[in-house]
Amino acid sequence: MSVTNKSPAVLQVRDLACERDGRRLFEGLDFTLGAGAAIQVKGGNGAGKTTLLRTLIGSTSDYSGEILWRGQVFPQGLRAMREALLYIGHRGGVRGGLTPLENLTWYGATKTSALEALERVDLFGFEDSLCNSLSAGQNRRVALARMFLPQAPCLWILDEPLTALDVAGVAALEKQMTTHLGGGGSLLLTSHQPLNIMGLNFVDLSDCLVEESFSDTGGEHVFN
Ligand SMILES: Nc1ncnc2c1ncn2[C@@H]1O[C@H](COP(=O)(O)OP(=O)(O)OP(=O)(O)O)[C@@H](O)[C@H]1O
Numbered sequence: 126m127s128v129t130n131k132s133p134a135v136l137q138v139r140d141l142a143c144e145r146d147g148r149r150l151f152e153g154l155d156f157t158l159g160a161g162a163a164i165q166v167k168g169g170n171g172a173g174k175t176t177l178l179r180t181l182i183g184s185t186s187d188y189s190g191e192i193l194w195r196g197q198v199f200p201q202g203l204r205a206m207r208e209a210l211l212y213i214g215h216r217g218g219v220r221g222g223l224t225p226l227e228n229l230t231w232y233g234a235t236k237t238s239a240l241e242a243l244e245r246v247d248l249f250g251f252e253d254s255l256c257n258s259l260s261a262g263q264n265r266r267v268a269l270a271r272m273f274l275p276q277a278p279c280l281w282i283l284d285e286p287l288t289a290l291d292v293a294g295v296a297a298l299e300k301q302m303t304t305h306l307g308g309g310g311s312l313l314l315t316s317h318q319p320l321n322i323m324g325l326n327f328v329d330l331s332d333c334l335v336e337e338s339f340s341d342t343g344g345e346h347v348f349n
Contacts, residue, residue: 134196135160135280135311136181136206141190143176150176151333154190160279162348163302163312163322168330174315175215177330178284181313182212211278215285217268221257225267228256234274242273246297261289272301281305283314296321 150173
């Protein structure tokens with residue numbers, strides 16, 4: 126299936142199968158993520174969504190099939206992809222012994238941009254509190270504040286970003302994701318909750334279950 130020049134392929138997955146402790150979780154997964162496009166990875170608990178994301182960022186090499194970053198096959202493409210990647214995992218990468226401000230500056234933000242990002246996630250006044258004294262939702266906001274820093278990377282891979290967020294927090298996040306996509310960024314995320322993002326595409330790992338491998342998995346998905 127072709128991909129238009131207007132929206133070139135950013136991340137491609139071809140016939141991917143992932144394992145965990147020697148147990149195959151899914152197989153025959155194909156999709157193409159274009160610039161300005163978003164994919165929500167779906168599947169029940171234990172389907173392998175986190176494993177897929179960790180595979181895509183190079184945290185595990187327990188897979189078969191091909192992953193390509195801008196046409197360059199992994200592992201060669203992985204280095205270039207990491208330079209363009211914002212990954213926020215389940216734990217969010219927040220250090221509890223640091224303040225929100227220190228966490229963001231640890232990721233390379235200037236003090237000014239960090240303070241602005243923390244204000245955007247409604248953490249004004251908490252910038253100098255230790256993160257291990259903040260609530261789960263506030264810690265999630267510290268993690269997600271990286272999406273509000275200037276010059277954010279172009280590929281966002283987010284594992285359950287909505288977890289622990291209140292209604293206003295979810296709305297702010299959806300708005301920021303939409304802005305990112307409008308600027309030509311790409312987004313791949315997992316969520317058990319529905320997201321209000323225009324043009325959101327879906328990849329469902331339950332279509333790629335090993336025991337159903339005899340059935341048609343729907344072929345390749347191309348999202349531009
Ligand atoms: N730390 C681990 N050590 C060993 N096996 C694991 C570990 N974490 C997960 N697994 C295995 O991998 C499978 C897939 O887990 P994964 O976290 O990728 O699923 P998921 O779709 O993200 O689930 P959830 O929706 O519950 O977060 C699980 O069923 C489990 O058997």
